[in-house]
Amino acid sequence: MTPIASPFTTVSLPTAALSGIDWLSPGVLLAAAVTCLAVSLWLVLPKAGRSGTFSRRLGLLLGAITLGLFIATGHRLGNLGEEAVLLTVSLVAVISAAATITCRSPVYAAIWFALCLSGVAGVLLVLGAQFLGVATIVVYAGAILVMFLFVLMLAQPSGLTTSDRITNEPLLSAVAGAVLLGLLSLSIGRLSADAPACCRLPTKAAALGATAESTPAASVDLLAADQVARLGGELFGRHLVAVEAIGILLLIALIGAIAIVSHGLEGDQAETSSLQEGRQA
Amino acid sequence: MMLPTLLAAAALPLLQNGLFVGAILFSLGLVGILTRRNLIVMFLSAELMLQGISVSLVAWSRYHGDFGGQVLVIFVLSVAACEAAVALVFVLQAFTRTGRLDAAAWQSLREASLPRSVDHEIPAFNDAMPSFPRLTQAGHSPATDEAAASQRDHV
Secondary structure: OOOOOOHHHHHHHHHHHHHHOOOOOHHHHHHHHHHHHHHHHHHHOOOOOOOOHHHHHHHHHHHHHHHHHHHHHHHHHOOOOOOHHHHHHHHHHHHHHHHHHHOOOHHHHHHHHHHHHHHHHHHHHHOOOHHHHHHHHHHHHHHHHHHHHHHHHHHOOOOOOHHHHOOOOHHHHHHHHHHHHHHHHHHHHOOOOOOOHHHOOOOHHHHOOOOOOOOOOOOOOOOOOOHHHHHHHHHHHOOHHHHHHHHHHHHHHHHHHHHHHHHHHHHHHHHHHHHHHHHHO | OHHHHHHHHHHHHHHHHHHHHHHHHHHHHHHHHHHOOEHHHHHHHHHHHHHHHHHHHHHHHHHHOOOHHHHHHHHHHHHHHHHHHHHHHHHHHHHHHHOOOEHHHHHHHOOOOOOOOOOOOOOOOOOOOOOOOOOOOOOOOOOOOHHHHHHOOOO
């Protein structure tokens, strides 16, 4: 009994292959999200050759689609839909982070970064790190970011330069970032307590490299009322030497910054004086 | 033995969400530091990557019930402050030498085998300047003596 070669078998093969894919599986959604992210970042980044308000708008639309796809993927990967507060603050952080790197004006980028910092502080608060949430706002948005803005206003007071309107290799970089994010979220989605031994989450004892003799301290309640006091106790107890070292590092950075500035000034004066001597001679 | 397992199962989605937000911030910072040309924006992107790392560390700290991750984030904050101080001094020095905040102004430091990159087709910046609100004029401006105003010893 020889099988009759039907012309429909060859035709129906691609359809069968297409219908074999579950279009709503997390892998397909993740791939679509990664592609959308790469294309939208590439469209929004300033490029040579075109001023492109249309492509920027298309990129923003694609970015919104990307966010939706990632939310849909994350709902299956982890449980992103549950925590509404975490979702809100992380959306603030992520959207303003994207605006930070795509905004043409550096001053606007710095201000978007301040908004991103407030979103990150909200994420830290949700994750139970109250002191770090407040310290992020005070140290970053209050001190470091103001310093950046000061240098921007000092050095570039007259708006956009040409280098702000184009970027280096926007397509390759967008693809690299999107692929990195896809790989990271794949491995994050695979984290689970009952996974096979290859990709099981490390327990606390394994993470600390504990042996039979030295058992690690028991898990503490990070959400206790005296959380900040306990964090201080940990910081100045187990990590006292590291705190001293970081203090010395801050001092060295301060002295180094002053030394570089004063040496640079002396160098400039020496250069100009030698130039003047050369002209006189 | 049963209770820690159950607690870990409940904490797992939170850990995954935190790690995911951290991964997004890190990737966006990576794209920024690879593409942008302004030195200040490059440093902002580096700070963005540090924020992603901080979020991941705090998520792990919450998952394991240990203050180690939060302590590490405090150290990250301190190192970022040192980095910003020294980096801004270097940026100011670079600006006084070249007059630009462009990273390509220092492309003479590139490898000898690489060609010099020249910008072509720089798009015109045709977005209209944003219109800032103006105060309505109230009354007439008083008559002032210009010479006296420029020579007064205090304001």
